[in-house]
Amino acid sequence: MEMLQDYIIYILLALGIAVLVLFILCIILFLKLNKQKKKYDFFMGANRRPSHNLEMKIEKYYETSKSIEEKYGKLLDMVTDMDKTMRSNIQKVGLIRYNPFDEMGGNLCFALALLDGEDNGIVLNGIHSRTGSFTYAKPIQMGVSIYMLSEEEIKAVEMAKERAYHPEHEKVVKVKFKPTFRRKDKDPIMEEQMHLEAKVEEEETKKEYNAELGDVTLAEKEQIFQEEMIASQIAQVEVLNEETEVAEKDLVEGNIFQEVPVFTEKQVENQEQEEKE
Incomplete structure (x- = not known):
């Protein structure tokens, strides 16, 4: 007990120092907290105008982004409709000038192919001669x-096909909104999966584009063109054969009708002579 009384002064002194240190630490923490509170109030816009309030700003930005997304969707639909309309407009032109007559100078005749995005349209063939100018149109x-197309008309159609319109900003226009970035996107497996999904989307886009063109490749178009040429040639040959047969029949019938009166007159003369005798 006497020893405790001897050291009690030191104990009280140590406790006083500890309380003083804790008090100083509390003051420091209070100052720091007050400073952070001021920063937070300034950042959140507390006690300020509503236009400077962070919550109001975030809400305003959200509404703006939502309206932009809606407008983007409408613009995308509009551009898609315009793209479909563009495919049905004349956008491929092929012009061939030629001279089919040796006695005339200059390439005054022409073959003009006007096609849309799906290779539908017309080919015009203008022929200029000394007797006049004539223009013929054939559907494509x-x-x-x-x-049946002439050599110049075929060249004009092929030239028009080569001048197809390819939009440069199609991928930019048809961009879709991506989800928010996530940490797992950095995983290599996730990156590989995203790469495969992008490949599948690209193949589907190509299939849709081919479907819009009628699922007809260039080789199939050439085959159809050759078959149509052969069919038209066969039809022309059949028409010529029918005309030849009709002409031969007309000639045969004409000869018969010419011979019948002569034969009848001879018979009449012979009968008259027999009667006189």
């Missing part, structure tokens, strides 16, 4: 015609 469906 999927790059081929049901009528």
Whole structure:
């Protein structure tokens, strides 16, 4: 007990120092907390105008982004409709000038092909001669015609096909909104999966584009064109054969009708002579 009384002064002194240190630490923490509170109030816009309030700003930005997304969707639909309309407009032109007559100078005749995005349209053939100028039109469906085309008309159609319109900003326009970035996207497996999904989307886009063109490749178009040419040639040959047969029949019938009166007159003369005798 006496020893405790001897050291009690030191104990009280140590406790006083500890309380003083804790008091100083509390003051420091209070100052720091007050400073952080001021920063937070300034950042959140407390006790300020509503236009400077962070919550109001975030809400305003959200509404703006939502309206932009809606407008983007409408613009995307509009551009898609315009793209479909563009495919049905004349956008491929092929012009060939030629001279089919040796006695005339200059390439005054022409073959003009006007096609849309799906290779449908017309081919015009203008022929200029000394007797006059004549223009003929033939329909084109999927790059081929049901009528026989001349060499110049075929060249004009092929030239028009080569001048197809390819939009440069199609991928930019058809961009879709991506989800928010996540940490697992950095995983290599996730990156590989995203790469495969992008490949699948690209293949589907190509299939849709081919479907819009009628699922007809260039080789199939050429085959259809050759078959149409052969069919038109066969039809022309059949028409010529029918005309030849009709002409031969007309000649045969004409000869018969010419011979019948002569034969009848001879018979009449012979009968008259027999009667006189």
